[in-house]
Structure formats: C-alpha cells, structure tokens
Amino acid sequence: MALTELNLEFKPETPKTIKDEWSHIGVVASGDLEVLIEKENALKGKIKIHILTTVVGFDDVWETVVKKFIDKTGLSGVKVSINDNAATPAVVIRRLQQAVDNGGGLQ
Amino acid sequence: MKINWEDLQSKSFYQATARERAYGMVDKDTFKEFLGPRDKMTSPHLLILGEAVEFDDGITVGVGKIKKHPVFVISQEGKFVGGALGEVNGAKMAYTMKLALKTYEKMKEKYGSVPDDKKPICIVSFDSGGVRLHEANAGLLMHSESMETIWELQNKVPYIAITGSTIGAYGAQGFVCLSADVVLANDFGRIGLTGPEVIQQEVGKDEFDASDRALIWRTMGARSKYILGDVDYLLKDTIGTFRDTIVNIVDEPMSKISKTRKVGSPQLVEENLEVVKLAAEKKIKDSKDLWIIYGNENVDQIPEMPQEKFLSVVKRRPRRI
Numbered sequence: 001m002a003l004t005e006l007n008l009e010f011k012p013e014t015p016k017t018i019k020d021e022w023s024h025i026g027v028v029a030s031g032d033l034e035v036l037i038e039k040e041n042a043l044k045g046k047i048k049i050h051i052l053t054t055v056v057g058f059d060d061v062w063e064t065v066v067k068k069f070i071d072k073t074g075l076s077g078v079k080v081s082i083n084d085n086a087a088t089p090a091v092v093i094r095r096l097q098q099a100v101d102n103g104g105g106l107q
Numbered sequence: 108m109k110i111n112w113e114d115l116q117s118k119s120f121y122q123a124t125a126r127e128r129a130y131g132m133v134d135k136d137t138f139k140e141f142l143g144p145r146d147k148m149t150s151p152h153l154l155i156l157g158e159a160v161e162f163d164d165g166i167t168v169g170v171g172k173i174k175k176h177p178v179f180v181i182s183q184e185g186k187f188v189g190g191a192l193g194e195v196n197g198a199k200m201a202y203t204m205k206l207a208l209k210t211y212e213k214m215k216e217k218y219g220s221v222p223d224d225k226k227p228i229c230i231v232s233f234d235s236g237g238v239r240l241h242e243a244n245a246g247l248l249m250h251s252e253s254m255e256t257i258w259e260l261q262n263k264v265p266y267i268a269i270t271g272s273t274i275g276a277y278g279a280q281g282f283v284c285l286s287a288d289v290v291l292a293n294d295f296g297r298i299g300l301t302g303p304e305v306i307q308q309e310v311g312k313d314e315f316d317a318s319d320r321a322l323i324w325r326t327m328g329a330r331s332k333y334i335l336g337d338v339d340y341l342l343k344d345t346i347g348t349f350r351d352t353i354v355n356i357v358d359e360p361m362s363k364i365s366k367t368r369k370v371g372s373p374q375l376v377e378e379n380l381e382v383v384k385l386a387a388e389k390k391i392k393d394s395k396d397l398w399i400i401y402g403n404e405n406v407d408q409i410p411e412m413p414q415e416k417f418l419s420v421v422k423r424r425p426r427r428i
Contacts, residue, residue, distance in 0.1 A: 002157045023108045024144045027124055028161040029186035036144050036162060054159045081147070085159035102108055 006051040006062055010070050015045045017077035019104025026095045033084040033092060035099040040079050047076045053084035065089045069096050073106060112136060116347035120271045121295045123346060125167040125184035128232045128272075131346035132353060133171025133178050140169040142199055150195050152242035153188070161187050166196035168203040176357050178228045179207040185234035185274035192279065193239040197249025204229055204256040207264050221263075223360050229260060230353065231287070232269045236302065237278020250279045257286045261371055265289070265364045267353060270296035270329070271344065277302050285337060288365045291352060293344040294414060296329035298337060303327075325394045325410050330417060334398055335382065336424045339367045343414065374428050382424070401425075 018037060026034035033053075040048075049066055069075070069092075080096075087095070100106060115123070115131035123131070130138045142148050144162035153160050165187035171178050181200050183190045192200070207229040214221045221227075238246035260266050268287035270276045275297025276284035284290065284298055292298075301309075303317040316322060325331055332338040342348045356364060369375060391397050395406040402422035403409065409417060 003154065003159070020108050022145060024162075027184055027186045028159045028165075032186070034144070034161060036147075038145065052160065054157065081162070083149075083159060083161055104109075 004051075004053050004056055004059070006049075006053070006059060008049040008051070008063060008066060010047050010049070010067060010076075011045060012047065012070050012074040012076050014074040015076035016074040016106040018075070018100060019107055023099050023103025025099040025102050028083050028085045031086055031088065031091065033082055033087040033095055035095050036081040037075075037099050037103055038079050038081075039077060041077075043077050043079065045076050047078055047080065049080045049082065051082045051084060053082075053086075055084070055086050061089065062092075065092050066096075069093055073097075073100065075100060075106065116345065116350065118346050119344050120293055120346050120349055121273070121344050123272075124186075125165070125182040125232070125234065126163075128346060129167045129169060129171075129180045129182040132180060132230060132232070132350050134173055138169055138171040138180070140167060141203065142168070148195055150193050150239075150242065152193065152245070156241055158188070158241060164193065164196040164199070165190060166199050168199045170203075170206070173228065173354055173357055175225045176228050177207075177210055178230060178357075179203050179210075180230050180232070182232040183234040183272075183280075185236075185272050188239055188241075190233075190235035190272075190274050190280075191237060191239035192235060192246045192250055193242045194245035194249065197246050197253070200231075201249050201252040201256060204253055204260065204266075208256060208259055211263050224358050226357075226361065227264050228353075228357050229264050229266045230269065231266070231283070232272070233276035233280055233284050234270075234272035234274050235276060235278075235280040236274050237280055247279070250283070253283060254286065257283065258371075261368075262361055262365060265357065265361065267291065267356065269349060270298055270338075271342075271349070275299070275327070285369050286371070287368075289340070289356060289367050290332075290338050290369075291340045291342060291349060292329035292332065292338045293342050293349075294329055295344065296332070296338065297324075297327045298329075298332055299327040321410065322393075328410070330409060330421075331394045331398070334401060334403065334421060334423050336426055337369060341414065341418060372428075378426070378428060 023037045112135045149160040165184040167182040210227045268284045271293035306315040307317040
C-alpha cells in the first residue's frame with residue numbers, strides 16, 4: 001500500500017506570515033503528525049502544502065481541514081510539509097497552530 | 108524556531124521529545140543539529156513499503172557544549188516506529204560517534220594531548236526497540252558500525268548512555284547502551300535484550316508473562332538494573348537532573364570515568380558471568396531473590412517506594428574491578 005501524496009495550494013484573503021525563517025513541531029507517532037513550515041519569498045500571498053499520509057481515501061477531508069485553518073489564520077508566504085500517520089482532523093489543526101506559534105507567531 | 112532551554116530543565120525527561128532532550132542536556136543555546144528536519148532526509152525503505160516517514164528519521168543528532176567540552180549528542184525518538192534503528196537514523200548515530208572520535212584525534216594531533224577539561228564527550232539518549240525490521244540488514248550494518256566506534260572511543264572519549272524514555276533500550280540497542288562508560292536512568296529506564304512480548308511468544312507464558320507489568324519492571328526496570336550494577340546513576344525525572352549529573356561527570360579524568368564500564372575486558376566478562384553462575388546455583392526464579400542475595404530487605408516494597416527512600420536503603424552488587 002503506497003502512501004497518499006497531496007499537493008495543495010491556497011491564496012488566503014488576508015495574508016500573514018510567520019516571524020521566523022522556519023518552524024517544526026510534532027513526531028510521526030501513531031495518530032500523530034509532524035509539520036514543517038518554511039518561508040519562501042517566491043510564494044508571497046500564497047501557500048503551498050505537501051502532505052504525505054498513510055491514510056487512503058480522505059483527500060477531501062484533508063483539503064477541508066487545511067483550508068479551514070488557512071482561511072482562519074491567513075498563513076501564507078510559506079511552504080508547509082506534513083508527514084502524517086493517521087492523525088484525526090482535531091490533531092491536525094492543533095499541530096498546525098503549534099507550528100505557527102513555534103515559528104514566532106503570525107505577523 | 109526557538110526552543111526555550113530554561114523550560115526544558117524542569118521538564119520530565121520521560122515526556123520530552125528526542126529534540127528537547129538533546130537541546131536540554133547541553134549548555135544553553137549551544138546545540139547545533141546535524142541533518143535536522145529541514146534537510147528532509149527520510150528513510151527510502153519505509154517510503155517503498157507505504158509506511159509513514161519522518162524528516163529526521165526518528166533521531167536527533169548534533170553537537171553542543173558543556174563547559175569547555177564539545178558534546179556530541181544522539182537522541183532517539185521512541186514514538187516513531189518504536190525508535191528502531193534503520194539505515195538513515197543508524198548512519199546518523201554511528202557517524203556522530205565517529206565525529207566524536209575524530210574530534211579527539213584532531214585535538215590530540217594539534218595540541219599533543221587532550222586535557223581533561225576539554226575532552227570531547229559522547230551522549231546517547233536511548234529510546235529504541237532495536238533494529239527496524241523494514242530495513243533490517245541496513246539497520247544491523249549501522250548497529251555494528253556504532254559498536255565498532257564505541258570500541259574505538261574506549262579510554263579516549265567518555266561515552267554516556269541514558270535510558271529513561273517510553274521504550275527503553277531493547278534488542279540491539281540494549282548492547283549499545285550497556286557498552287557505555289556510564290549509564291544514567293530514571294525510574295522509567297529499561298534495559299533488555301529481548302522484549303517481554305517476544306519472550307512470551309517464543310518460550311511461553313510460564314517463562315515470562317508479558318501481561319504482568321510488575322514482573323517486567325522488576326526484571327528489566329532501572330531499579331533492578333541499579334541493584335545489579337548495570338545502571339550507575341538512578342536520577343529524578345527531569346532533564347535538568349540528567350544535565351547536572353553529566354556536568355559533574357565530564358571533568359573527571361578518563362580513567363575514573365571508565366571505572367563504571369561493564370564490558371571491554373576479560374576480567375569484566377568474568378565478573379559478569381559470576382552473576383549468571385549465581386543465578387543458576389541458587390535457582391533464581393525472580394529478581395527479588397537476587398536482591399535478597401545482595402543484602403536487600405523488604406524486597407516487596409522496593410519497586411513501590413519513593414526514589415529517595417530506595418536510594419537510601421538499597422544495597423548494590425559489589426564490584427571488584
């Protein structure tokens with residue numbers, strides 16, 4: 001069974017970016033995920049998200065969860081890489097928020 | 108990204124992630140990670156098998172400073188594939204050890220001798236169940252490379268092993284852990300070769316009942332290992348306590364640090380075999396019987412009593428060497 005790979009791109013209405021150059025949080029334990037946020041100048045106002053997950057058939061849920069987070073926070077100008085091992089949507093949102101906080105917050 | 112060093116000092120060692128442990132054990136803000144998450148060096152084998160991958164492959168390695176010592180830290184993450192050793196994280200482990208050796212040799216070449224207050228140190232925080240079965244041969248190769256390096260580190264670079272995280276040090280990593288000059292543990296530390304489940308599966312429930320938590324802990328847990336002399340320091344569960352103990356050890360001369368070594372000479376092998384002989388002679392059925400032989404009283408209470416009380420009443424296996 002292969003891993004599911006998702007590449008998403010969004011353009012939030014009120015773009016904000018993290019303070020630090022990069023940020024990382026989480027461990028790929030069972031039911032958990034890791035989030036790596038890296039600033040990229042070429043992505044001004046936009047956000048690229050790369051997801052690698054063990055779960056098959058939840059592509060729409062991923063898109064909804066991530067879109068909801070980005071609409072709420074306006075996170076942009078960054079590349080987000082996610083390695084996931086069957087985390088639930090609540091955990092995903094929590095980890096994304098932690099990663100943003102760990103990167104010095106939004107500005 | 109910033110990790111708050113002061114907060115880490117009072118954080119539980121058992122609950123900390125591999126990265127937090129590595130950052131917290133060296134001096135403030137001196138830790139420099141090799142091949143961190145941004146380098147995205149994941150395991151190629153897990154990817155093919157459709158298993159979840161991690162950017163640091165479940166290990167944090169790097170260099171920091173304690174006083175004037177360059178300190179090479181290897182910290183395993185037990186939550187990712189049970190902390191098991193594969194090709195990538197194994198190479199990170201083995202080659203960080205090699206870097207400690209190389210630093211020692213470079214210092215010796217440049218200055219003629221390595222002073223006690225400046226010698227390199229190698230610290231490994233274990234949290235691993237052994238070799239990763241998805242990439243077994245590659246993992247074993249890296250295991251043997253680290254064993255070889257440990258042999259070369261002997262009497263040159265102090266190698267300090269720590270067990271005190273979720274998984275402990277099992278399988279191949281049990282060897283690597285006990286080859287250290289000094290072994291530190293908290294009450295959650297475990298060292299073993301074969302894990303409880305595997306013993307039960309292979310030899311039967313009469314031999315070892317894997318559902319009996321108390322039996323597991325009094326056989327493989329840190330307190331039993333402390334009585335037997337496999338663990339040298341039994342510590343309180345904060346990163347700060349571990350750090351303070353390491354800070355006190357590192358300035359000692361190498362000959363004094365390596366006094367607590369458990370393997371590495373025929374005399375030590377003989378001394379270890381005496382325990383095996385004793386266990387066979389007295390027909391030991393449980394760790395408790397062994398504790399009584401070494402002079403402990405109230406053995407039923409030993410696993411439960413608070414750590415300070417345990418340390419004040421415990422009698423340990425006498426060492427000759």
